[in-house]
Amino acid sequence: xxxxxxxxxxxxxxxxxxxxxxxxxxxxxxxxxxxxxxxxxxxxxxxxxxxxxxxxxxxxxxxxxxxxxxxxxxxxxxxxxxxxxxxxxxxxxxxxxxxxxxxxxxxxxxxxxxxxxxxxxxxxxxxxxxxxxxxxxxxxxxxxxxxxxxxxxxxxxxxxxxxxxxxxxxxxxxxxxxxxxxxxxxxxxxxxxxxxxxxxxxxxxxxxxxxxxxxxxxxxxxxxxxxxxxxxxxxxxxxxxxxxxxxxxxxxxxxxxxxxxxxxxx
Numbered sequence: 001x002x003x004x005x006x007x008x009x010x011x012x013x014x015x016x017x018x019x020x021x022x023x024x025x026x027x028x029x030x031x032x033x034x035x036x037x038x039x040x041x042x043x044x045x046x047x048x049x050x051x052x053x054x055x056x057x058x059x060x061x062x063x064x065x066x067x068x069x070x071x072x073x074x075x076x077x078x079x080x081x082x083x084x085x086x087x088x089x090x091x092x093x094x095x096x097x098x099x100x101x102x103x104x105x106x107x108x109x110x111x112x113x114x115x116x117x118x119x120x121x122x123x124x125x126x127x128x129x130x131x132x133x134x135x136x137x138x139x140x141x142x143x144x145x146x147x148x149x150x151x152x153x154x155x156x157x158x159x160x161x162x163x164x165x166x167x168x169x170x171x172x173x174x175x176x177x178x179x180x181x182x183x184x185x186x187x188x189x190x191x192x193x194x195x196x197x198x199x200x201x202x203x204x205x206x207x208x209x210x211x212x213x214x215x216x217x218x219x220x221x222x223x224x225x226x227x228x229x230x231x232x233x234x235x236x237x238x239x240x241x242x243x244x245x246x247x248x249x250x251x252x253x254x255x256x257x258x259x260x261x262x263x264x265x266x
Contacts, residue, residue: 043257102131
């Protein structure tokens with residue numbers, strides 16, 4: 001394997017899965033209820049964390065992604081989901097590589113295990129199918145292998161003064177095939193609703209690889225923070241805007257990006 005290809009594998013760590021505009025959480029949908037979310041994200045990076053967590057300059061990396069998430073309550077305790085995506089990835093010199101096409105398509109379901117007035121516990125499994133299996137293009141690295149995501153989700157609703165709020169904690173094991181190492185993931189979301197039309201979200205996305213992979217994939221870790229606001233135009237339609245950053249990592253990109261989304265309940 002060339003030095004260029006090995007560097008390319010380091011470059012894409014941290015952009016393989018970007019934060020999403022949609023928030024599903026531990027709660028399942030009522031039977032016959034659905035939600036559709038269309039979100040767009042744009043991110044770029046010209047720095048990466050090395051093996052010691054120090055920032056280094058790298059060839060510019062940018063990614064634009066359009067994603068649709070559809071969830072539907074098959075029963076009150078079982079929600080099915082489908083999430084296809086389109087993406088454009090570009091890497092600057094010396095790679096001068098780019099790819100435009102299908103990204104990952106997620107197919108899965110979330111099952112509610114237990115709940116009371118404030119707490120809910122769920123389990124979720126997702127199959128992630130890549131949009132390409134072409135491994136010769138550096139811009140496609142990290143997006144060519146099938147993945148399986150298995151996670152537990154715990155949600156807690158409460159009040160901050162008179163304002164409704166919630167915390168959602170997710171712990172996941174992601175199995176990755178085709179070279180990249182498996183991952184341990186934790187996602188944490190705090191939501192606050194100060195007004196009927198406004199919802200503010202603070203989200204933390206944390207990934208630690210389980211050792212190194214094959215074909216030159218290193219071990220890595222990265223930690224992202226996303227802040228966003230959701231405004232309800234109507235009872236059925238809401239708009240979201242937010243931004244995110246990778247605030248620390250190891251063998252991973254220092255990524256900065258923005259997210260725009262539209263949520264529709266049906």
